[in-house]
């Protein structure tokens with residue numbers, strides 16, 4: 001049942017930003033990682049890049065307390081409106097949310113003590129530019145703490161996707177699938193991004209979460225899959241006919257694996273917390 005292929009992402013619809021508040025499980029797996037490692041102290045000026053509808057921005061504001069000023073930046077206008085609404089209703093008077101591009105941050109040089117970003121990095125078109133901007137707006141000795149999923153993300157799914165391409169006679173698209181898989185962050189790439197922007201890495205922690213679904217049909221229909229990942233998966237294919245046949249094959253293979261395991265469909269999500277410090281002089 002490939003009806004999920006009729007789903008179209010429409011970020012111009014403000015109601016989509018409202019429904020993104022239903023993603024707390026996905027975002028909070030990474031948010032938990034962030035808050036487990038991030039050292040907190042009062043009186044900071046902090047920034048959350050790619051704060052979406054306000055996570056972890058508002059949680060960070062609560063954890064740092066009213067002696068800190070906490071800014072959020074996101075390029076999605078409806079998400080920014082939603083984050084502003086939440087800050088107002090919650091009474092987070094120390095929070096400001098700006099609409100903007102992280103590769104051209106709307107702040108003066110040397111402004112922040114702390115920058116965080118939860119699941120932002122893989123979504124930025126020009127990550128090296130964003131890192132350079134972070135360095136520019138950091139005070140000397142300021143910290144940049146990112147969480148991200150890594151290459152290896154949902155490897156069980158991608159192996160089945162590759163097998164489905166081969167089974168439907170589309171071996172020539174395997175390279176394109178591999179490029180899509182490889183676009184996610186790697187440990188080596190994170191080191192180069194931090195060091196390339198002049199940050200010294202002070203903490204690097206990795207772990208693997210498991211996201212579990214009843215079967216492939218549940219996973220492919222899930223809102224997180226449709227809104228967060230489906231466009232990338234479909235980008236590997238060339239037309240609607242390929243989509244229908246490959247996704248039918250994929251769904252059936254995932255369902256079969258889930259049935260045989262008796263444990264549903266487990267998906268591995270390798271994740272990293274990386275913290276760096278800008279030079280003190």
Ligand SMILES: C[S@@+](CC[C@H](N)C(=O)[O-])C[C@H]1O[C@@H](n2cnc3c(N)ncnc32)[C@H](O)[C@@H]1O
Pocket residue numbers: 027049050051052053055056073074075076079100101102103117118119120123124125
């Ligand atoms: C996967 S979402 C993460 C949102 C939130 N931090 C969370 O943990 O749920 C990535 C966010 O990055 C934003 N984004 C993508 N490119 C951006 C850019 N160049 N500048 C600012 N925000 C950007 C998107 O609009 C989206 O809200």
